[in-house]
Amino acid sequence: MTEETTHSPEADLARHAEKMAKKKAARDKIMATKTGEKGLIIVHTGKGKGKSSAAFGMIFRHIAHGKKCAVVQFIKGAMSTGERDLILRHFSDLCEFHTMGEGFTWETQDKARDIAMAQVAWEKAKELIRDPANSMVLLDEINIAIRYDYIDLGEVLEFLATEKPDMTHVVLTGRNAKDELIELADLVTEMELVKHPFRSGIKAQIGVEY
């Protein structure tokens, strides 16, 4: 009776180790070519959840590393956001927070005021981005303000292309990001909705949606 040693658990593990060593070598080689650093234009768009949360995740990473950052919320929903409270309560020394919008437009029904609010938010955004002390500036839900023409797309693109300091990251979130913005951006993620509990009658819940 000959034992087929090539199928023994030990041989399997050895083969696995060899395969993974090759993977690691290939990965290390690729990573070694990635040496550049620059401030990124980052876009989170799509109909799925997580666009703002993932952006706040990067803000929390900045805070964890003791780096200055800032948030401008262009559209404030009816619900208060947990992230905002947490930042205001614990980390206001590192992260400036401005909530400029006063609710979704179908809540306010006052277009003239919505436009004025969006313009104020955009002026604040430019000021924060121009300040090189800020390592990251999050423009939360700005895509909605651009989509409704409350802010001029051309002006946003030109400002980012010409006035953003080289090392500053700017994150722009919201559905329906314009193609021209995606074109300009360095890092774009589309959050795609696969399944949502609203469809089965579940309401927005504390700690999940807000």
Next chain:
Amino acid sequence: MTEETTHSPEADLARHAEKMAKKKAARDKIMATKTGEKGLIIVHTGKGKGKSSAAFGMIFRHIAHGKKCAVVQFIKGAMSTGERDLILRHFSDLCEFHTMGEGFTWETQDKARDIAMAQVAWEKAKELIRDPANSMVLLDEINIAIRYDYIDLGEVLEFLATEKPDMTHVVLTGRNAKDELIELADLVTEMELVKHPFRSGIKAQIGVEY
């Protein structure tokens, strides 16, 4: 000379207000039907960025609301994560944190140890989910451990379906989520990669990737 009053700015604004009032009424009607509450099974998958960050965003929302939660990291990358440091430093009373994996498998090249680590992580995960004091438990990168068969998919599905307390949210992240898990889940988001700066030679940067 007759002025076409229907095209005056005032008439435009009035029409806008009327349209938005209708939108709000329709939205309010839909939202009124969403009254249920339950602990959700939430999956973040896809090749794009933000899967873990968006999950940590929900953890921070829980912390902001003073609700207990827990994180088990199944795969720990070479880089330390900012979120982890922030939670350990400031919120360890509200959020238990366990990092069980010791690096991606192509870093360790030791399958037997990887399997043992994943099993320890899964046992800890079950213990945390069973504890009804936890409002949310995040199983970060568990999809990778399932994909490599370090953890049995069937066991995970059965546990979630039968032992998860009704009001506990469980979040499972990582690429290549199994179809059966997506089937079981209440809320699934696929983070799709549209554009990534690695392609232009930019390395992982502090405050963005870690």
